Amino acid sequence: MSKAVEKQIEDLRETIRHHEYLYYGLDAPEISDADFDLLMRELKSLEAEHPELITPDSPTQRVGGKPKEGFAKVAHSRPMLSLDNVNSEDELRDWDRRVREAAGANADIGYVCEYKLDGLSMALHYEQSSSGSVLARGLTRGDGTIGEDVTGNVRTIRSVPLSISATRLKKAKLPGNFEVRGEVVMPIKAFFKMNEERESQGLSAAANPRNAAAGTIRTLEPNIVAQRRLDFYGYFALTPDGVNLFEEQSEALEALSDAGFRVNPHREAIKSFDKLMEYINRAEEKRNDLGYEIDGVVVKVDSAQLQRRLGYTGRAPRWAVAYKFTARAGVTQVEDVRVQVGRTGKLTPVAVLTPVQIGGTTVGRATLHNADEIERLGLLIGDYVSVERGGDVIPKIVSVVEDKDHPRGHKKFHFPTHCPVCGSDIVKTEGEVDYRCVNIDCPARLLESLLHFASRKVMNIEGLGEAVVTQLLESGRVRSIADLYHLDVETLAAEKKTDKKTSTGKDILVGELVARQIFAEIEQSKKNPLHRVLFGLGIRFVGERTAQLLAEEFGSMDALMAAPVEELERVNEVGPRVAQAIREFFDEEKNVALVEKLRKAGLTFTAEKRRKSSELEGLTFVLTGTLPNLSREDAKAKIESAGGRVSGSVSKKTNYVVAGEEAGSKLDKARDLGVKVVDEAGLLDLLTK
Known part of the structure; x- marks a missing residue:
């Protein structure tokens, strides 16, 4: 093995990691997508020629392995708690007062404000390696005490570093073993694309990006997760046993950014309550222009020492609170209904509205989804309607408003024939x-x-x-x-x-x-x-x-x-x-x-x-575990070419379960139901009959 080839591969990996960080971490790419793809293809080609040099943290290994049959349960280093919510300036002022009273008259109170991302919490564990640190485990929040191990899916998220060099660790002042907590979100653009794909497959659309992100991260096939383009934003840096690594929250955020994590760029350290409200008002004005959903602002006491002194209630920290934005709604008139054609060919009726201000944004259109929704609303062109922009991304019509100040319309909408x-x-x-x-x-x-x-x-x-x-x-x-x-x-x-x-x-x-x-x-x-x-x-x-x-x-x-x-x-x-x-x-x-x-x-x-003479014609197979010679894809192709079908779950209608090494719960279920179980040799024997 040439040392020159080994160095070429590692240099190429570092170049790709650098451009991944610029693109996915900072939104500041230096090269085109085509040039990035060219670098990746070159690395894949070299690794194919020298498979012994492939490492788990290589950029080519973000999607790898076979689909899982379930997620293992793992205890968190410390509980992942929810935050208490406040919904008004008065409620936030009461919280601020309680913090100051508990901290003592002489305490120097500082807050760190961050946008409250509308996603799902995640804990990432990194372990020391010969060249720095590598991603070892990714856990969902679960019940707060025990999460699910979704490492394979987390690896597909481009803004999650698979490895962090010793140089970056030193700059960030991070040890080799540490934990990062943060939020997984689905960008609005990716959300729209996913819904279009689901609709083209006859599936129901997801209601909002948060639900879509949560459903995606628990998908058992990493390839599907990779296609959804999730993002991860870090907000806590902890030791492996759950202790804050830094004495200030603002310092922890800077360290995570230096290490290559995406951290919300709109974070701000604040001292006074008036500045706190100014930040919240600015955030609410910007919420429609971010490319991802936020539903409020998170306010945290900056000092880790003061956080420890304030402690926790039964379910939430006393040193942090979530200021939730009010629902965004307004009443306006439907001037017309037009039809848009989506990327999957679906025709969607869209209400053209008299422009109305909702949550600081001028809304002139709202989706009507389909003909059934128009019928449900009883909508006529000219009606006055209540329009809402809540957790759902697209403004939607909630109801028709009918009173003495808002007379009904007079024209019914009909779908076009072409x-x-x-x-x-x-x-x-x-x-x-x-x-x-x-x-x-x-x-x-x-x-x-x-x-x-x-x-x-x-x-x-x-x-x-x-x-x-x-x-x-x-x-x-x-x-x-x-x-x-x-x-x-x-x-x-x-x-x-x-x-x-x-x-x-x-x-x-x-x-x-x-x-x-x-x-x-x-x-x-x-x-x-x-x-x-x-x-x-x-x-x-x-x-x-x-x-x-x-x-x-x-x-x-x-x-x-x-x-x-x-x-x-x-x-x-x-x-x-x-x-x-x-x-x-x-x-x-x-x-x-x-x-x-x-x-x-x-x-x-x-x-x-x-051919229609195979004895496998019409039979249903389930594959579980690792076969010694056949990949799951090869086994599936052989079964299907002989007229059988491969299912993902075991039921009374299953004819055979093909079990390899490390077979999971499907094998147990097959035995419980009395389904025939064969190994690879048994499958090949069936295929030759």
Whole structure:
């Protein structure tokens, strides 16, 4: 092993960690997304050539390992307590008075104020390593005394350092072993994207980012957590046994920032009560412009010595309090109802309001969600309504106001029959509340369509991330998924045209090296099997598994496109809703035209039809533990190619549980229910019958 290669890999890791900190910790990137991706690909390539040099704290290892079957319970170093709330200036003044009385007449009281992030509490434990410290464990708050070990999921959060160098530790005055407590939040942009993805899969939308973050961190598959783009903000630095590392809270926040953690930049040390209220008022004014949700301000006594003297009540510290913002609401008139087309094709009615001030922000629009919500409200255009901006990000109409000062409207809203963006027919599946545009190339949904098409589990076109795809759309290089296959190196690396009236600059889309790599990835994607092409079309309810079943059942794109609903429903796991969605997709002329363009581009449109004589036909398997030779993905593929299906949970309908080493609770449940259990050899024997 060459020492030069080892040094090259470590230098590359440090460079990537530096840019991760700038991007995720400080929101101040120095390089483009494409250049960052290039660094990461170089590191992955070197580690693939030298797997013995892969370390757990390498930036490539943020998502690793198999999905867990549950989370272990671990006791906290000291309880993670809730804070008492105050809701007015008078209540906060009473709290301030109690602090000063308990501290004594001669005490020098100082407070540290931070925005109260609307997320979930997390404890991160770091342990000393040969080069500094590494992330050892991440725990949820749980019941405050015992949390759940979600380390695998925490590792996917980019603003959580996997390792901290000795140099950073020295600068931050942190020991090798320490604990960081903080808040995990979901940025509003990531929240919107997650809800669009859930709606495209027929799932209910999350109510707010806090619920979404809490649900995400307890997801058993780290890959899913990584896609949600959570953030972590630190606010406590403790010894491994839960003692404050610094004598001032403000000093602890600076130390965490120096160590590479994201710390809320709006923190402030304050002495007087008047300055405290000024800070709170400024925070309430800024809450709509932060990119993440806050629901108040946290006020803490700065001195750790004074914190110890003040102590705790039965459930909360006496030295800290949460000032909660008041609910944001107002009454205004609905001037019109218009329809927006989301990135998944969903048509959402939006009320156009007479502008009203709510919580320091002018609100001129509010979502109406769907036709059922309009019916529930009994809303007419011209009505006066109560609008609220609470824990939910989007302003929403709570109710229609009807009294002598607020007369009713007179015009009923009707959904359009065609997409207001592309003119395609819209569809409404029986039993559902939403209207949808199913044209995958509709300009309103094209960004999402392209990102899905290029993603790893679909066509796997590495390098086509959101930044590059956005530029391709804005520059006019791409107006359809099929246009990807008309790109060449020169087009990708060409200068982006600018309007001379508005700009004199010229931007390069990507460098020539990256352009060549993207072009090679696009060409390689033509060889992907039919089921990936089907998955890439973004047909509603057709995920990776369903696409594979359809490809194996019909054997060609043409046969699938011609299949009536009744024939589609005969496919294993394809029910009426899925069959109807497939039929609606291929009944749209613009989608058929896109498919023909992809055919001309040379994509794979045929597949080997699945044999129907296997004894595994229709049987349900559950995989648990680690198999000696087969990965879980390989075992799943073999079962499915033989006509079986793989489920994530054991029930009376399960036919076989395939158990490997360290099999968990699923094996116990299988034994309780009398389900047959086989090992890897037993599975391979079944597959050969």
